[in-house]
Amino acid sequence: SQSFSINGSGDLKVETSGASVSVSGTSGNSVTINMYVKYKGKEIDTESAEVEALLEDYELDFSQNGNTITLIAKKSGSWGWNSDNGLNLTFKISVPHTISTNINSSGGSIALTEITGEHEINTSGGSINVSKSDGKLQTRSSGGSFRLEEFRGDVSVKTSGGSVKISQVEGDISIGSSGGSVSLEEIDGSIDASTSGGSIKAQLSNLEKGLTMKSSGGSITAAVPKGLGLDLDLRGGRVNTTLSNFSGEQKKDKVSGTINGGGIPVTMQSSGGSINLEFEGKN
Numbered sequence: 001s002q003s004f005s006i007n008g009s010g011d012l013k014v015e016t017s018g019a020s021v022s023v024s025g026t027s028g029n030s031v032t033i034n035m036y037v038k039y040k041g042k043e044i045d046t047e048s049a050e051v052e053a054l055l056e057d058y059e060l061d062f063s064q065n066g067n068t069i070t071l072i073a074k075k076s077g078s079w080g081w082n083s084d085n086g087l088n089l090t091f092k093i094s095v096p097h098t099i100s101t102n103i104n105s106s107g108g109s110i111a112l113t114e115i116t117g118e119h120e121i122n123t124s125g126g127s128i129n130v131s132k133s134d135g136k137l138q139t140r141s142s143g144g145s146f147r148l149e150e151f152r153g154d155v156s157v158k159t160s161g162g163s164v165k166i167s168q169v170e171g172d173i174s175i176g177s178s179g180g181s182v183s184l185e186e187i188d189g190s191i192d193a194s195t196s197g198g199s200i201k202a203q204l205s206n207l208e209k210g211l212t213m214k215s216s217g218g219s220i221t222a223a224v225p226k227g228l229g230l231d232l233d234l235r236g237g238r239v240n241t242t243l244s245n246f247s248g249e250q251k252k253d254k255v256s257g258t259i260n261g262g263g264i265p266v267t268m269q270s271s272g273g274s275i276n277l278e279f280e281g282k283n
Helices: 049-055
Strands: 002-005 010-016 020-026 030-039 058-065 068-075 087-096 099-105 110-113 116-123 128-141 146-159 164-170 173-177 182-188 191-195 200-206 211-215 220-225 230-235 238-241 246-250 254-259 264-270 274-280
Touching (some): 010 020, 030 049, 030 068, 049 058, 068 087, 099 110, 110 116, 164 173, 173 182, 191 200, 200 211, 230 238, 230 274, 238 254, 264 274
Parallel strands (some): 010 068, 020 087, 099 116, 110 128, 116 128, 128 146, 146 173, 164 182, 173 191, 191 211, 211 264, 230 264, 238 274
Antiparallel strands (some): 002 030, 030 087, 058 068, 230 254, 246 254
16 A cells, blocks of 8 residues: 655556556545455465565556656566466555546556546456546547446547446547447437447437437437427438427438427437437427
C-alpha cells in the first residue's frame, strides 16, 4: 500500500500488462494504491520471500510528479504476464472524487466509480465497468464487455468484441463495435451507434439532437418519447412501427419522411435484421 497527496484536481495514469484495476472516488485529497497478490489462486503475503522473488520479474512503479500519480505494473521484457508462474495482481486505488484517469492494459478488468474528470481507458482484453461518474469518457477495447451506469457527460466506446450495456446517461453517446450486442437504456442525449454484428436496442428518456443506429446484421429497436418532430430514415429487412401525423414514403422494408412536421433526425439501418421504432410516454 502506498499513498500520495495532491492539491486540487489531478491525474491518474495506469499502465499494466494484465492486472485488474479498480479506481473509486473518496473524500479528501489522497491517492492510495493497494496491491493484492494471489499465487496459484490463493491470496498470500506480498512480503514473503517466494512472492518477492516472483515480483523481481516485473516492473512495479508507484510515483508522483506534481498532481500526476503514475502506476506501472508490467512484466519485464514481455508484452504480457507469464501465466505459468501462477502470480496474479489486483490494484484497488482510492482517489479524490475529482481526478482524470488514463488507464492502459493488455488484459484484466478495469472499473471506475464516483469520479469526475476526463477518462481514457484502453485494454486488449478484460471487462470495463464505469458507474456513478461525470465528465468525459473514451474507451477502446479489443475484447471484453463494457458496462456504464449513471454517467453525466459525453461517451465514446470502440470495441472489437464483447457486449455494450449503457444505462442512465445524460450526454451524447458514440459507439463503434465489430461484434456483440448494444443495449442503451434511459439515455438523455444523442446516440450514434454502429455494429458489424449483433443487435442494438435503445430507450431514450429524452431526444433533442439525433439518433443514428446501424448494423450489418441483427435487429435494431428504439423507443423514443411521443410527440416529437422527427425526420425518419428507417431501412431493414422489415420495418415495424406505428406512425401518426406522418408525411412521406412507407414500405415493408423502408420508411422515409417526417412525423409532427419533422426536425430531429432518426436513422436506423440494418442490412438484414428488422427495424423496430416504438413511441412511449404522453404526447
